[in-house]
Amino acid sequence: MENISRKKFxxxxxxxxxxxxxxxxxxxxxSLLPEQNIHSxxxxxxxxxxxxxxxxxHWLNYTDMAALAAQLGFDGIDLTVRPDGxxxxxxxxxxxxxAVAAVEKAGLKVYxxxxxxxxxxxxxxxxxxxxxxxxxxxxxxxxxxxxxxxIGVQANIKAINKQMAALAAINKKYGTHGGYQNHSGDLFGxxxxxxxxxxxxxxxxxxGCQYDVRHATTEGADTWPVTLDLLKAYSKTISVKDFYxxxxxxxxxxxxxxxxxxxVDFKKYFALLKQYNINGPLSLHCEYPLGGAEDGARKLSxxxxxxxx
Numbered sequence: 136m137e138n139i140s141r142k143k144f145x146x147x148x149x150x151x152x153x154x155x156x157x158x159x160x161x162x163x164x165x166s167l168l169p170e171q172n173i174h175s176x177x178x179x180x181x182x183x184x185x186x187x188x189x190x191x192x193h194w195l196n197y198t199d200m201a202a203l204a205a206q207l208g209f210d211g212i213d214l215t216v217r218p219d220g221x222x223x224x225x226x227x228x229x230x231x232x233x234a235v236a237a238v239e240k241a242g243l244k245v246y247x248x249x250x251x252x253x254x255x256x257x258x259x260x261x262x263x264x265x266x267x268x269x270x271x272x273x274x275x276x277x278x279x280x281x282x283x284x285x286i287g288v289q290a291n292i293k294a295i296n297k298q299m300a301a302l303a304a305i306n307k308k309y310g311t312h313g314g315y316q317n318h319s320g321d322l323f324g325x326x327x328x329x330x331x332x333x334x335x336x337x338x339x340x341x342x343g344c345q346y347d348v349r350h351a352t353t354e355g356a357d358t359w360p361v362t363l364d365l366l367k368a369y370s371k372t373i374s375v376k377d378f379y380x381x382x383x384x385x386x387x388x389x390x391x392x393x394x395x396x397x398x399v400d401f402k403k404y405f406a407l408l409k410q411y412n413i414n415g416p417l418s419l420h421c422e423y424p425l426g427g428a429e430d431g432a433r434k435l436s437x438x439x440x441x442x443x444x
Contacts (some may be wrong), residue, residue, distance in 0.1 A: 183414045186211035188374070189221050190431040191421050197221065197237035200213040205241040207443070212238050213374075213418035215264055216275075219431060222258035224251070231266045246416035247274040255301035268309040274372050274416055276349050277302070277313045280323040288329065295323060297332040303342035304366055305347050314345035314372045317362075319353040319389070326354060327362035336371055343369030346413075348377045348404045349397075349420075351390060356398065360407060367411040374399075376420040380444065391422035391429070 187209045200221070204212055215235060216222040222230045235245050244314040248267055252260050252275065267275060280298070282291050304314050317324045324330035331342060338345075351359035363370070373443045377397035381390035395401065408414065422429045426437030434443060 136431070142375075143266055146410070159402070171285070174243055181414050183408075183417050184210040184244070185417050185419060186213040187248055188213045188247070188249070188350050188418050188420045191425065191428045193219075193221065193431045193433055194428065194435050197234045198240075201238040201241035201444070202236075205243055209243060209419075210418070211246045214238075214245050214248045214424060215431075216248045216267075217278075220249070222248075224263060227266045232270060235272075236374070236403075237269050239323070242342070245275065247418065249276045250279045253278045253280065254298055255305040256367040260305065264305065264309040264311050268311055273310065273314050275318075275372065276312060276372070277315050278328070279318055282321065282323055292329055292332045296335065296438050297440045299333055299342050300337055303337050306341035307338070312340065312344050312371045315343070316345040316374065317350050317354075317366075318347065321352040325350070327351060327359075327366060328410070331365045331369075339369045343371055345372045345374055346370040346377075348401075349374075349378055349399055352399050353378065360403070362409055363405050363411070367413060368385075370413050371415045372418065373413065373415065374418040374420055375399075376422055379400075390431075393421070393423055394419075 138145070141223075161233075180367065187204045187207070189200060189212050193215070195203060201212065212444070214221055214231075216227060216231065217224065222234055231248075238245050248263075250263055252263065254260065266380075267273075280295055282288070286294075291344075299315075304312050315324055317327050317330060319325050320336060323333075324344075334343060346363060346366055348359065348363075350363060355362065375394065376391065377394045377399045378389050378391050379397040380387050391397075424443060426432070426435040427436055428442060
């Protein structure tokens with residue numbers, strides 16, 4: 136979290152160069168604009184609302200979580216609504232309104248939630264979407280999909296296209312948008328080309344991508360702008376974090392670092408966001424050592440003061 140005060144969210148110069156309007160108060164206090172209708176085209180003047188991923192605040196209750204995020208200058212909370220999250224799926228009807236009320240009392244909003252939703256017919260899918268929709272939450276992140284190794288890549292893409300089509304239909308019912316985060320590794324969507332193919336023919340107002348430039352850079356340091364171009368219409372939410380490749384014990388590995396200290400070309404990224412008019416909710420992920428908060432720990436090994444720095 137120290138990079139928020141020290142670097143002012145990646146560096147003011149990078150954002151100024153991109154010319155993007157941000158709502159994060161660390162860059163200068165701004166008033167929140169009315170949230171856009173999910174069915175209407177995004178206006179160029181809309182500010183990007185910057186939320187803190189609540190996974191990093193699992194050690195706090197709703198009230199304290201919201202208060203800390205407000206003190207740090209965020210616009211909102213990207214709330215975990217999943218088995219290991221702030222809101223347990225089986226209690227979403229009772230607890231999501233409580234979490235949202237605490238966040239709004241602190242002057243912030245819940246623009247998006249992070250779920251473990253994979254299919255439209257899971258027992259928790261409709262209760263989560265119904266509860267979120269009733270509270271004005273339009274965006275959620277889906278769970279990740281694994282490749283079925285018993286069938287080929289093309290067969291996987293076709294199967295996941297059907298899976299996403301069913302999700303799009305239920306999202307339309309509730310006026311929500313499901314975003315699949317492209318995550319590096321052997322997960323479906325890591326290359327992003329497969330995700331784009333799986334979204335073919337589907338309405339981007341209801342199903343799409345939570346574009347993650349860190350993971351896109353990991354998979355293609357020079358080619359990620361191509362996949363962002365492919366997925367631009369589907370990228371209604373975005374997440375940001377940073378990394379670089381580090382050699383340890385003779386093996387190269389990804390090392391997560393604060394924003395602006397790694398390999399991600401944020402200046403280019405934000406310039407492209409402006410060009411493509413991508414300005415939906417943004418979630419900040421802090422996956423570098425934070426006393427366990429980076430992994431969603433319920434108890435930290437560092438002080439609250441150290442976390443805030």
